[in-house]
Amino acid sequence: MLSRLFFELLDGKLETTFLGEIEKMRESCSFSLLYLGISKDADLNKLKRGFYHTATDSSYRDAEWLYISIPTLLCPSLAPQNKQIISVVVYLAKGKYKDITNWKIFKENLIADTINRIEKYLPDIKKHIEVIEAATPKTLERYTLNTDGAAYGWEVSVDQIGDNRLPQQTPIGNLYLTGHWTRPGPGICAVVSSGWGVANLIMEKEKWR
Secondary structure: OHHHHHHHHOOOOOOHHHHHHHHHOOEOOOEEEEEEEEEOOOOHHHOOOEEEEOOOOOOOOOOOEEEEEOHHHOOHHHOOOOEEEEEEEEEOOHHHHOOOOOHHHHHHHHHHHHHHHHHOOOOOHHHHEEEEEEEOHHHHHHHHOOHHHOOOOEOOOHHHOHHHOEOOEOOOOOOEOOOOOEOOOOOHHHHHHHHHHHHHHHHHHHHOO
8 A cells, every 4th residue: 555655656756764774665465354243042151262273184284373362242232132143353475465366265264164163063053154245365355455455564574674664754744654664563452553643743843834
């Protein structure tokens, strides 16, 4: 997304030093997402919230881990009355979706494989599924314009977090950066903090005019 801004929209208007810093940055991984609407008679208490690693699971080769949560256990109003939700984040190694040409088949396989994995912990879960919604890295890219659906903007690593991320002020006057591409980093709290910081920068600048 930032590459489009600085290398296309602002082509020729920025100093090479700043562009060089951007070119050094590495984009983060992406995710696939699966949301299941479940009937009330399924006992989801047996499905623990958290990470499900697949390092020893040879039958599920496409994902390194899943993160499963059941938001309706905490807030039933998130679903229609007497319905439940299972939310799944599927992490794919970064290189595994670079060469995908048929995203429809990929999505269908993702849904089937993920449900099969959940069925190991909740036998007969398939008969309780009433709604299925899924998203792939291509979906994330379409709605966010993040390259390859990068979930965290820049990769979350020691050399790309905090002050090592791009500054909120840019060489272009009145152009500021907020969100997971800039400081302090990704995640809801960090992004809110980023927006708060930029708002204060603008207010401080306006005060001295």
